Amino acid sequence: MINKNYIHPKRFKWDINNNISPSMLSFWQKNGFLIIDNFYSIDECEKLKNRAELLVKNHYPENEISCSLNNYDIKNESFKFSANNIAFFHEDDNCKELKSISKNEGKNIKEIGHAIHDLDPIFSNFSRKKSLAILLTSLGIEMPLLAKSTYIFTHSNYDKYSYYNQDSSILYTEPESCIGCTISLGNETIDTGCLWTFSQGHLGPLKKRYLYNNENFEILNFNNSVFPEPNIVLQSYVGTLIVQHGRLPCIFKMKDKKLSQHSYKINIIDGRTEYLKNNIFNREQSFKFSGFFISK
Numbered sequence: 001m002i003n004k005n006y007i008h009p010k011r012f013k014w015d016i017n018n019n020i021s022p023s024m025l026s027f028w029q030k031n032g033f034l035i036i037d038n039f040y041s042i043d044e045c046e047k048l049k050n051r052a053e054l055l056v057k058n059h060y061p062e063n064e065i066s067c068s069l070n071n072y073d074i075k076n077e078s079f080k081f082s083a084n085n086i087a088f089f090h091e092d093d094n095c096k097e098l099k100s101i102s103k104n105e106g107k108n109i110k111e112i113g114h115a116i117h118d119l120d121p122i123f124s125n126f127s128r129k130k131s132l133a134i135l136l137t138s139l140g141i142e143m144p145l146l147a148k149s150t151y152i153f154t155h156s157n158y159d160k161y162s163y164y165n166q167d168s169s170i171l172y173t174e175p176e177s178c179i180g181c182t183i184s185l186g187n188e189t190i191d192t193g194c195l196w197t198f199s200q201g202h203l204g205p206l207k208k209r210y211l212y213n214n215e216n217f218e219i220l221n222f223n224n225s226v227f228p229e230p231n232i233v234l235q236s237y238v239g240t241l242i243v244q245h246g247r248l249p250c251i252f253k254m255k256d257k258k259l260s261q262h263s264y265k266i267n268i269i270d271g272r273t274e275y276l277k278n279n280i281f282n283r284e285q286s287f288k289f290s291g292f293f294i295s296k
Helices: 022-031 042-057 077-082 103-108 121-127 130-138
Strands: 033-037 064-067 086-091 109-114 144-154 179-184 194-197 208-213 216-221 232-234 241-245 251-253 260-270
Touching: 022 033, 042 109, 042 121, 042 144, 042 260, 077 086, 121 144, 130 144, 130 179
Parallel strands: 064 086
Antiparallel strands: 033 241, 086 109, 109 144, 144 260, 179 241, 179 260, 194 232, 194 251, 208 216
């Protein structure tokens, strides 16, 4: 249930000289998120949308996976596969299991992930925007590495609410360094559906970690407390960037009917930290996480 006394947080604009303002830095430290409007241009967003639609049109069925209600079933081998590939995720009517689907079901693709930022040139250029690298280093990520990328076509229609998610549960480093960067490619509002969180949620504990222990999937629970109702609405518009602390619990609230909500999310970690080998999301040794500035 959404708190009726919800908060519309402060919104920011990015300085044309790529300088983070003291007020932005202070807001980030206090709240664990930033909303920066027009960080990407309409043209940049349209180009990415067109590229995603072309990838779906030309996709290979063997790379397509049916997904569970909670974004995707991370217990399945498909999640490990997607860390090193461009995989197409589909949500079936019952969402009871993961399965391969035929090409003519491409219209039902829910998202693409999770190495698209490294394997597609259009997505790579979009993901490695110089201003984003400067912003992240200004927030303390001195060696930003792009770890995971997800292009979202639509959110689950199983319920009016998705699940709370903390990015560090999947991309865990010591010390913790994960940051999520969500770029809206359409208008995401209270009326159409958008992200929500609650006050200073990033200051609370990380509730769990998803990991492998001797090839067996495990959930390591740190804290069994219940998250409070969301009371901060993170509305966004075309080109808006929402930066999220890895511990910040976020949830997507939508209307009853299924709506197309295109967005793109990049997860960043700091290369100075230790990325744990038993994380559920891991790449092959020959395909390591890369930074913003790579040789062409």
